Amino acid sequence: MFIRVLGAGAGGGLPQWNCGCTICAAARQGRIPDLTQSSVAVSAGGKEWVLLNASPDLRVQLQATEVLHPSGIRESPLRAVVVTNGDVDHVAGLLSLREKTAFGLFATSATLDVLAANPVFGVLDPELVTRHRIAMDEAFMPLPGLTVTAYTVPGKVPLYMEGEGFAEGPETRQLGEQTIGLRIESAAGVFHYVPGCADLPDWLCNRLTEADVLFFDGTVWVDDDMLRSGTGKKTGARMGHMAMSGPDGSLARLAYLRGRRVYIHINNTNPVLMPESPERAQLAAAGWELAHDGMEIAL
Amino acid sequence: MFIRVLGAGAGGGLPQWNCGCTICAAARQGRIPDLTQSSVAVSAGGKEWVLLNASPDLRVQLQATEVLHPSGIRESPLRAVVVTNGDVDHVAGLLSLREKTAFGLFATSATLDVLAANPVFGVLDPELVTRHRIAMDEAFMPLPGLTVTAYTVPGKVPLYMEGEGFAEGPETRQLGEQTIGLRIESAAGVFHYVPGCADLPDWLCNRLTEADVLFFDGTVWVDDDMLRSGTGKKTGARMGHMAMSGPDGSLARLAYLRGRRVYIHINNTNPVLMPESPERAQLAAAGWELAHDGMEIAL
Numbered sequence: 001m002f003i004r005v006l007g008a009g010a011g012g013g014l015p016q017w018n019c020g021c022t023i024c025a026a027a028r029q030g031r032i033p034d035l036t037q038s039s040v041a042v043s044a045g046g047k048e049w050v051l052l053n054a055s056p057d058l059r060v061q062l063q064a065t066e067v068l069h070p071s072g073i074r075e076s077p078l079r080a081v082v083v084t085n086g087d088v089d090h091v092a093g094l095l096s097l098r099e100k101t102a103f104g105l106f107a108t109s110a111t112l113d114v115l116a117a118n119p120v121f122g123v124l125d126p127e128l129v130t131r132h133r134i135a136m137d138e139a140f141m142p143l144p145g146l147t148v149t150a151y152t153v154p155g156k157v158p159l160y161m162e163g164e165g166f167a168e169g170p171e172t173r174q175l176g177e178q179t180i181g182l183r184i185e186s187a188a189g190v191f192h193y194v195p196g197c198a199d200l201p202d203w204l205c206n207r208l209t210e211a212d213v214l215f216f217d218g219t220v221w222v223d224d225d226m227l228r229s230g231t232g233k234k235t236g237a238r239m240g241h242m243a244m245s246g247p248d249g250s251l252a253r254l255a256y257l258r259g260r261r262v263y264i265h266i267n268n269t270n271p272v273l274m275p276e277s278p279e280r281a282q283l284a285a286a287g288w289e290l291a292h293d294g295m296e297i298a299l
Numbered sequence: 300m301f302i303r304v305l306g307a308g309a310g311g312g313l314p315q316w317n318c319g320c321t322i323c324a325a326a327r328q329g330r331i332p333d334l335t336q337s338s339v340a341v342s343a344g345g346k347e348w349v350l351l352n353a354s355p356d357l358r359v360q361l362q363a364t365e366v367l368h369p370s371g372i373r374e375s376p377l378r379a380v381v382v383t384n385g386d387v388d389h390v391a392g393l394l395s396l397r398e399k400t401a402f403g404l405f406a407t408s409a410t411l412d413v414l415a416a417n418p419v420f421g422v423l424d425p426e427l428v429t430r431h432r433i434a435m436d437e438a439f440m441p442l443p444g445l446t447v448t449a450y451t452v453p454g455k456v457p458l459y460m461e462g463e464g465f466a467e468g469p470e471t472r473q474l475g476e477q478t479i480g481l482r483i484e485s486a487a488g489v490f491h492y493v494p495g496c497a498d499l500p501d502w503l504c505n506r507l508t509e510a511d512v513l514f515f516d517g518t519v520w521v522d523d524d525m526l527r528s529g530t531g532k533k534t535g536a537r538m539g540h541m542a543m544s545g546p547d548g549s550l551a552r553l554a555y556l557r558g559r560r561v562y563i564h565i566n567n568t569n570p571v572l573m574p575e576s577p578e579r580a581q582l583a584a585a586g587w588e589l590a591h592d593g594m595e596i597a598l
Contacts, residue, residue: 011397017361018400020369028368056395059335060359062316069327070319073529088394088422095391096355098310100531101317118417122459123387159397160421230372232399 001146001186001299002043003213006051006061008291009035010219010241010267011089013057021229023273032273036061036293037089038195038265040215041068041078044145044186050080052182052193058093064294080104080142082134082150085179085196086114086158089265091121098123106132106142108150108177114161136177147185151207154198155179156240172240173198179240181207188299189213195265198240200253211259212299215291218263221245221270221279229269241265244272244283251286264291300445300485300598301342302512305350305360307590308334309518309540309566310388312356320528322572331572335360335592336388337494337564339514340367340377343444343485349379351481351492357392363593379403379441381433381449384478384495385413385457388564390420397422405431405441407449407476413460435476446484450506453497454478455539471539472497478539480506487598488512494564497539499552510558511598514590517562520544520569520578528568540564543571543582550585563590 007013014035015024026032037055049068055061062068062078070076080103083090094115097103105124107115112131115121134140139149154173156162162170181194181204189212197204197217208214220226220236223243227233236243243249244263254261263283266272271279272290283290306312313334314323325331336354348367354360361367361377369375379402382389393414396402404423406414411430414420433439438448453472455461461469480493480503488511496503496516507513519525519535522542526532535542542548543562553560562582565571570578571589582589 013358015362016398017358017395018369018373018375018398020372020374024369028362034362056355056391057358059312059316059356063314063327063333070317070323073319074317074531075319076317088397088419092355092391092394092419095387096316098387099315099317114418118419119413119459120387120391120417120419160418232373 001188001191002046003191003297003299004041004065004067005264005291005293005295006039006041006065007036007055007057008264008266008293008295009037010265011037011087012268013037014268014273016268019231019268021231021269024268026274032275033292035266039093040193041065042146042184042191044143047077048079048143049077050082050142050146051078052082053084053090053195054081054093054097055089056092059096074101076101078103080106082142082148082182083107083111084182085155086111086161091115094121094124100125100128102128104130104132104142106134106140108180109133110177114158145186149183150180151183152176153179153181153194153204155196156198169238172237186299191299196240198237198242200242200250205253208254208257211257213260213262213297214257215262215264216250216254217241218244218266218270218290220267221272225267225269231269251283251288255286261287262289262291266290300487300490301345302490302596302598303340303364303366304563304590304592304594305338305340305364306335306354306356307563307565307592307594308336309564310336310386311567312336313567313572315567318530318567320530320568323567325573331574332591334565338392339492340364341445341483341490343442346376347378347442348376349381349441349445350377351381352383352389352494353380353392353396354388355391358395373400375400377402379405381441381447381481382406382410383481384454385410385460390414393420393423399424399427401427403429403431403441405433405439407479408432409476413457444485448482449479450482451475452478452480452493452503454495455497468537471536490598495539497536497541499541499549504552507553507556510556512559512561512596513556514561514563515549515553516540517543517565517569517589519566520571524566524568530568550582550587554585560586561588561590565589
């Protein structure tokens with residue numbers, strides 16, 4: 001199995017268009033690499049690929065990834081897209097996949113309904129882009145050689161679907177079909193992809209035990225990263241993302257894993273992005289890696 | 300007045316994700332420059348900017364344009380966005396302007412209604428992103444020092460709004476609020492921006508006479524560029540774009556203009572993109588320029 005990180009950043013990417021925080025400034029100065037928004041391509045044999053999430057940066061991500069260039073006059077090695085939630089950073093790239101090429105679009109009913117409620121996604125001609133409703137814990141094959149199983153993880157509805165009905169804000173650790181993790185299996189092993197996750201209860205930790213490679217939600221280091229960086233008041237929890245650090249953070253909760261562990265969907269305000277930071281050292285000491293654009297893993 | 304081309308390409312850009320035509324191949328090989336999708340920034344004094352159309356490539360375009368970088372911790376020199384139609388290549392970039400920064404969004408009722416019909420654009424918090432309905436031939440000031448007047452040009456509804464109601468396809472030379480041109484005036488002169496136009500009747504030619512600088516629809520060289528390049532059957536006319544060449548083309552119809560004339564919104568299949576092509580020579584001999592990403596014009 002080949003895993004290629006197209007984008008390792010959270011929504012907004014690094015640098016974020018309207019952000020002058022120290023981390024975004026470091027990226028603009030070329031001191032740390034830019035991150036486009038989170039998306040991963042997976043292949044069993046390296047010829048046909050399935051995309052996990054379609055970020056707003058998809059056009060430049062495809063351009064930067066030679067294995068995803070067309071080999072014919074109107075053609076693409078991209079055969080399928082699987083979407084893990086309806087957030088802008090995971091679906092806006094679908095708009096860049098217009099232009100009359102066939103592929104399969106796999107998402108839960110909840111997410112397909114969100115897309116269907118937005119006529120703009122009609123640029124994906126239904127005669128060419130087949131919508132497949134995926135059910136929890138029912139395996140499907142978006143490509144020969146790759147078996148995918150979706151499972152619910154704690155999360156929330158997309159920001160633009162929060163609506164007016166939430167006096168105290170939406171349920172951020174909801175268990176349903178709005179936020180999912182993906183188990184991807186080939187003859188080579190098992191890869192779990194969980195770019196958004198609000199909590200790690202025991203049953204979810206148990207599920208991840210088998211992973212040869214795990215990509216996990218690396219949005220925030222502590223819940224109030226944004227407050228600490230002076231960029232805003234929104235917490236990780238409010239955004240549906242759990243912290244890396246702390247007694248209930250993913251570093252502690254997943255310390256027992258033996259497979260390769262990689263953080264992805266890293267927000268521009270997360271201090272682990274600074275190579276010399278104590279947070280980065282702590283992450284590395286715990287055996288975790290940080291995804292970067294163009295990262296390749298072969299299983 | 301400062302005019303900065305953020306992107307000179309038509310929908311899909313150059314190279315287009317699924318296209319292996321000779322022009323896209325030349326771009327992938329680095330023989331001709333890439334083009335991101337069409338968007339232009341304008342400023343009266345160089346400090347505050349208004350964006351004309353928000354392309355899907357907006358995030359990388361802003362990143363590539365130093366004058367548009369934030370000077371504060373959450374801030375942007377971008378004060379307003381004016382949208383000329385509801386096509387994906389002109390509105391998808393609005394999704395990249397989320398993250399809680401205030402700006403004014405100016406569009407016709409027709410286009411604002413299209414956006415309102417897509418909940419995903421709700422990521423632009425209405426408390427921060429003020430929607431302004433612009434009326435034909437009524438001047439407004441998106442920025443101090445810049446007066447903008449919108450006018451109807453022949454065009455069609457966005458692809459994803461074509462719906463089922465068109466047995467023969469939609470009206471492609473409709474005159475209404477779905478496709479507009481912009482007249483932008485400062486103390487320095489008059490700039491006309493018309494990135495999509497299906498026809499040049501006399502009244503429209505007359506309107507453009509005053510332009511010190513004109514940016515005009517450069518999507519196709521001949522109506523059947525796509526057929527000739529083997530990439531598809533869709534004509535320029537069907538897409539709502541008139542040809543550059545021919546007796547009714549923009550080169551002939553606008554030959555009398557004395558201002559600076561620049562083609563923008565250039566499709567990946569347009570042969571003028573090849574520097575050695577006879578079409579490019581013809582365009583240059585007629586006194587036209589071809590926009591490119593990063594092009595700067597000071598009036």
